[in-house]
Amino acid sequence: MYRKVAWGLPAFIMAGLIFYVSSLEKIELPLDLISFNDLLFHGAAYFFFGITLMVAAYPWNTYLEYPLRTYGILAVIGILYGLSDEIHQSFVPNRTCTVSDFLADSTGVMLALAGARMWIKKAKIDRA
DSSP states (O other): OHHHHHHHHHHHHHHHHHHHHHHOSOOOOSOTTSTTHHHHHHHHHHHHHHHHHHHHHGGGSGGGOOOHHHHHHHHHHHHHHHHHHHHHHTTSTTOOOOHHHHHHHHHHHHHHHHHHHHHHHHHHHHHO
């Protein structure tokens, strides 16, 4: 049981970091020369969150045999967390809840899961 909790710890830490950053009233973002850099940071944060969700699911999937159902559940968890994060931001002074941020969050999670799925399939082929 403790091992399963340990595998889930990175996802809880990442969720906590996202919540903390969302609680800040003002964030100075680097890369001012790139338009839509806020969306890049949203996507990157949720990409790493998606990876940690995959890590958290590992103990329940033997030998990296993630069924498609697992990816769906992880996608729903990541997307709903992104939605809750955007709603949370609407209560923070100087922050807003935007559809574009939510879409960037969702895209980051989906890219992480799709990339992990491709990597796992390749690893299985290389082992065979």
